[in-house]
Amino acid sequence: MTAGSHTQGEVNPVADPVDSPFTTRQLLRLDEALRIADESTGLTYSLYVGELDEPVRGHAEKLLAELPAPDDSVLLAVSPGQRVLEIVTGANARKRITDRDAKLAALSMAAAFTGGDLAGGVISGLAQLADRGGRSR
Amino acid sequence: MLIYVIVPAVIFAVVAALAMLGGSRRRGRRYRPGRPYEFTPVWFLSNAAGGAEPGGGRELAAGGTYRALPATSAAAGLTVQERPAGPRGTGGASDRW
Numbered sequence: 344m345t346a347g348s349h350t351q352g353e354v355n356p357v358a359d360p361v362d363s364p365f366t367t368r369q370l371l372r373l374d375e376a377l378r379i380a381d382e383s384t385g386l387t388y389s390l391y392v393g394e395l396d397e398p399v400r401g402h403a404e405k406l407l408a409e410l411p412a413p414d415d416s417v418l419l420a421v422s423p424g425q426r427v428l429e430i431v432t433g434a435n436a437r438k439r440i441t442d443r444d445a446k447l448a449a450l451s452m453a454a455a456f457t458g459g460d461l462a463g464g465v466i467s468g469l470a471q472l473a474d475r476g477g478r479s480r
Numbered sequence: 481m482l483i484y485v486i487v488p489a490v491i492f493a494v495v496a497a498l499a500m501l502g503g504s505r506r507r508g509r510r511y512r513p514g515r516p517y518e519f520t521p522v523w524f525l526s527n528a529a530g531g532a533e534p535g536g537g538r539e540l541a542a543g544g545t546y547r548a549l550p551a552t553s554a555a556a557g558l559t560v561q562e563r564p565a566g567p568r569g570t571g572g573a574s575d576r577w
Contacts, residue, residue, distance in 0.1 A: 374526070377526040387525075389523060389524060390524040393519070393521020393522060393523075404566050404570055410525075426513060426576055427574070429573075431570050431571075432570060434570060442572065445571065446573040449574065450575060453576065457513055459511055459512045
């Protein structure tokens, strides 16, 4: 795959794939995981990977608020540089995904990240949250 | 006697070449905790959810348009499982590694 080519699917590798922390294959799996999570639960899942300004929790919540439907959204914010991750569930989403479910997903993600597996941790975290999110109406 | 030198050397060279070629096939630098993370922040969104995100991803400059929030003690530093709701009724969890 040549640098700069677009993958088929929704995720756009924003920069040259060489500049992304994920390989093209991982991006495809990530996109698929997001799509499945959205479709099976009806909630909107999104993933932010990058630096978070202090206070980290506040920045993550502000990011969620920027989404079109924040109450029905779930945001996974991962900052590998600061080694912190935040899961933010919207007001409606948190009735279906309890804070305890989110904490369990966060624990498994942190375990994967400790091993250096960024993509795998994120994808399995998404799968866990999607599974807990229940069925879409 | 030369055979005992050349043949192992050739085998060594072949194996080394395969190892190096196999390593470079992996695109993207492998993340390891503790190493600096210097990629631009990326925000992934499935395209089905709102066309507001062109191409399904939005690039944010680090610290670009984010304004400082008024101090809120609601969720700062809490890592217990039952946390009070955030400013807009949000929930979730945090963790570090």
